[in-house]
Amino acid sequence: MKRVSLYSAEIIASNQDLLTEILIRIPAKPLLKFKCVSKQWLSLISDPKFCIWHACHQRVLNPTPNALLLNNFYSSTPTFQFIPLIGDDSSSYSQAAVFDYLNVSPNYRLKIKNSCNGLILCMSIFYGCGFDDAGSELKGIICNPTTKQFKTLSFPVPKFGNSKTYSSFYGLAFDPSKSHHYKIICLHVDYRVSKNPQIYLYSSRTNSWIFLQNSLEAPTLYGFVNGVFCNEAIHWCSYEQTTLYFDVNTESLKIMPMPPIFSTVNRFREMMYFGESRGRLHLARIGRRFIFGSDVWEMASDYSGWSFLYHVSLHSMKRAFPEQKFDTFSILNVLRAEKEGELKVVISVDSIAVSLNVFDGTLKMLSVLEPGLEFPVELGYEGHDAFQYFQSLVCV
Amino acid sequence: MASSAEATETSKPSTETTTKGAKIITLKISDEAIFEVEDSVAMEILVMVKSFLKDQSPSTELFLSRMYWPTHSHTFIEFCKEHIMLKACSTCLARLLLIGFRFKSVEYMRKFFGIENDFTPEEEGKCYVKNILGRVEDVDEDYLKFGSFRG
Numbered sequence: 001m002k003r004v005s006l007y008s009a010e011i012i013a014s015n016q017d018l019l020t021e022i023l024i025r026i027p028a029k030p031l032l033k034f035k036c037v038s039k040q041w042l043s044l045i046s047d048p049k050f051c052i053w054h055a056c057h058q059r060v061l062n063p064t065p066n067a068l069l070l071n072n073f074y075s076s077t078p079t080f081q082f083i084p085l086i087g088d089d090s091s092s093y094s095q096a097a098v099f100d101y102l103n104v105s106p107n108y109r110l111k112i113k114n115s116c117n118g119l120i121l122c123m124s125i126f127y128g129c130g131f132d133d134a135g136s137e138l139k140g141i142i143c144n145p146t147t148k149q150f151k152t153l154s155f156p157v158p159k160f161g162n163s164k165t166y167s168s169f170y171g172l173a174f175d176p177s178k179s180h181h182y183k184i185i186c187l188h189v190d191y192r193v194s195k196n197p198q199i200y201l202y203s204s205r206t207n208s209w210i211f212l213q214n215s216l217e218a219p220t221l222y223g224f225v226n227g228v229f230c231n232e233a234i235h236w237c238s239y240e241q242t243t244l245y246f247d248v249n250t251e252s253l254k255i256m257p258m259p260p261i262f263s264t265v266n267r268f269r270e271m272m273y274f275g276e277s278r279g280r281l282h283l284a285r286i287g288r289r290f291i292f293g294s295d296v297w298e299m300a301s302d303y304s305g306w307s308f309l310y311h312v313s314l315h316s317m318k319r320a321f322p323e324q325k326f327d328t329f330s331i332l333n334v335l336r337a338e339k340e341g342e343l344k345v346v347i348s349v350d351s352i353a354v355s356l357n358v359f360d361g362t363l364k365m366l367s368v369l370e371p372g373l374e375f376p377v378e379l380g381y382e383g384h385d386a387f388q389y390f391q392s393l394v395c396v
Numbered sequence: 397m398a399s400s401a402e403a404t405e406t407s408k409p410s411t412e413t414t415t416k417g418a419k420i421i422t423l424k425i426s427d428e429a430i431f432e433v434e435d436s437v438a439m440e441i442l443v444m445v446k447s448f449l450k451d452q453s454p455s456t457e458l459f460l461s462r463m464y465w466p467t468h469s470h471t472f473i474e475f476c477k478e479h480i481m482l483k484a485c486s487t488c489l490a491r492l493l494l495i496g497f498r499f500k501s502v503e504y505m506r507k508f509f510g511i512e513n514d515f516t517p518e519e520e521g522k523c524y525v526k527n528i529l530g531r532v533e534d535v536d537e538d539y540l541k542f543g544s545f546r547g
Contacts, residue, residue, distance in 0.1 A: 009491070011484040013509040021485055026497065036502045036523045038511050 016040075020050065024057040028118075028146050028391035048180070051393040055118060055176035058392065062086075063278055065388035068333055068346060068353075069097060069120070069145075071112050072370060078102055078110035078122070081384075083332070083353050083367040085346065095367065101148050102141055110141065112385065114172035116229045118392025119144055119182060121172045123155075142172075142184070142396055145389065149396045156200045156209050158188030166190040169197075171227025171234030173248045176394060178232065181205040185227060185234050185246050189218060197244075201251060204396075216253045218244050222272055224385070230276040231301070237274040237283060259283060259297045259306035273331035275388075282309065282334040291329045296345070312345050316361035317354070326350055332386035348384060437479040 012018045023031060023045065031054070035042045044050055070081040078099040104110050104124060114121040124139040138155035160166050166188050174182035181204045189197040195217040202209045219240040227234035227246070235245040235256070242255045271287040273296075281299035283306065293313035297306040314326065326349050333346040335355075343358045348369055355364040369384065419435040433441075497505070506513055515523065 009484075009488050009508055010510045011481065012488050013511050015481070018481055018485055022488055022492070025489060026492075030498045032527045033502060034505055035527045036515070036520060037505050037509075037513075039514050041511075042523060 016044065019044065020053070023050075024054045025061065027058065027062065028054070028393045031393060032147065045393070048395045051395055052176045052180050055392050055394050058390070059117065059177065062390075064335060064337075065333070066391050067389045068386045069112060069115065069389050070332070070369070070387075071385040072096075078104055080112065081367070081370055082389075083346070083386075085333075085335075085355070085366070096370075097145065099143070099145070102143065102150055104141075112387050113140075113170045113226045114229070115387035115389060116172040116174045116182070117176060118146065118390045118394050119172060119174050119396065120387060120389070121170060121184060123170070138168075140170075140184075142182070144392060144394060144396050146391045147393060147395075151396045153184070153202065155186055156211070158190070158198050160188070160190045160193060165192055167221070167223060169221055169226060169236055171229065171236075171246060173229050173232075173234055174394075175229075175232065183248055185248075187218075187221075187236075187244075187246075189221070191220060195219075197253070199246070199253065212251060214253055216244075216255070218253070219255075222274070225272060225274045228274060228276045228281065230281050231279055235274075235276075235281060237272060239270070256299075256303045257305055261285065261295070261297070271330070273334070275334055277334055277336040278338075280336060282336075284312065284331050284334070286330045288328055291326055294329075294331065296331075296334055310343060310358050312347065312356065312358060314347075314349065316356065316363050317349055320363055324350075330384060332384060333388065346386070433480060434483065437483075440479075441475075 012022055019041075023034075026034075031045055035045045064086060066084065066086050068083040068085065070083070072079055072081055080097045080099070082095040082097040084095070099110065102110065102122075108124045108126055110122045110124055112120055112122050120143050122141045122143065124141065138157055140153045140155050141150050142153060143150035158166055158168075167190070169187040169189070171185040171187075172182065173185065183204070184202040186200040186202070186209075187197040188200075189195070196214055197216075197218050199212040199214050200209050201212055219238040219242050221236045221238045221244060225237055227236050229235075232249055233245045233247045233254075235243070237243050238258060241258055241260065243258050244253060245256050246253055270285055273282070273284045273286050275282055280301070282296055283299075284294045284296040286294060291314065293311055295311050296309045298309040299306050312331065314329065317326065318324075328348075328350055330348045331345060332348055332353060335344040335346065337343060345356050345358060346366065347354060347356055351369045352365065353367040353369055355366055356362075420432050421435055421438040423431045423433060423438070423441075492508075495508075500508075505511075513520070
């Protein structure tokens, strides 16, 4: 006689499909731990198809990033400042993510260029050559910080005459709900030679680079920000009236408008926040000049134009710290929410990072920041590059 | 699985209670097919059988497997299983959330699901080192307590 047991957890455990339904709703970090439960669990949680399926669900269940990672260029071991955004597990206010498992040689520094849905792309830069990606070889690392899986890639060097004056822009495209594979875009452009960027595209499906023919002339891109993945395209920002984006599906470069906010005088000294949240692009000017507040702009979903979203002001910071005279200000992340009353901005003011609710002005202290900036202060760039970190199991 | 299942109206439903307090009805389809379903499922089956009987000329034998079950056009047996499974899934998830599964050890999860540990100590050690040690963030206290994973 066969009796169907009704003890719910045992039913789940005996049925692979049901177990999968449960496990995809559990965040990545505890799942790594639960690989040790049994061989069946190890096999299931390690299956790349499960990992993608899990990532799709987690994107919907937990759309806020777990944390922000900030570049810290001066540290010899790849170390990035870590700002947790979820939960109260900030056991210390100054956390560092050490990527020592990446085995980077001591002459090189690792700089995060892009992050996308759980994966991050870092470039390995020979220390001492400044912030230019000069050198005979360009090496990058694509990494999943949750599983510590990584892959080293050789990036294509551009076909320019003088290889020292070009600029490179990168983008990482990964959407688990659309594809199991990720793509990396590499743009090389030498503005003194031509306004046509050279486009190289890597796909993890073929594990190879292709060179794409391009006739589109690019506006001058803003040098400190790398590509932002949003709605199946990689976007960069510029100082001009238009900027560039790369449509990952059609594999073509396109033009989109920039908001009309830059003065012609100080154009090249303006610092910008450019990022994505819940499928919308955001832009804001940051830096010392905006210590009294900054406007955040949001791009329309049909790319027709930018609109003013809200004004970030530091009133609540000043109320909380009345004696303090703030010197620097940067926006690290704009977090759109489903409900209107929950728009949050993660900002850094001097050496602290706080989460600011734009509507009611409430502050939440997040982290104390190390002053390990990437660029000498004389250059006037005082921001931090902040990258969204999502816990994920996806394979690299 | 019996292809022509009779709902023996003479089957004596026995009732038990789950830990959640729902009544369990035992439906005996045949000697080979006995299903324990929660009373809410049994009620739905009853409603469907009644509506089926309204449209058909009643006979003494009712072939439940040939009835069209509204959800996913499954057979009666699959209908029961699905209902039970869905309920089991949501109950399980709710309980996992309640116990705070993130902070629970591997051994706790084994007990929760009634799973046997089929790793050898060496295999389990390797799994532990590979997947649990050396996190990006600070190591959770729970990991430090996870001393003897041989449980």
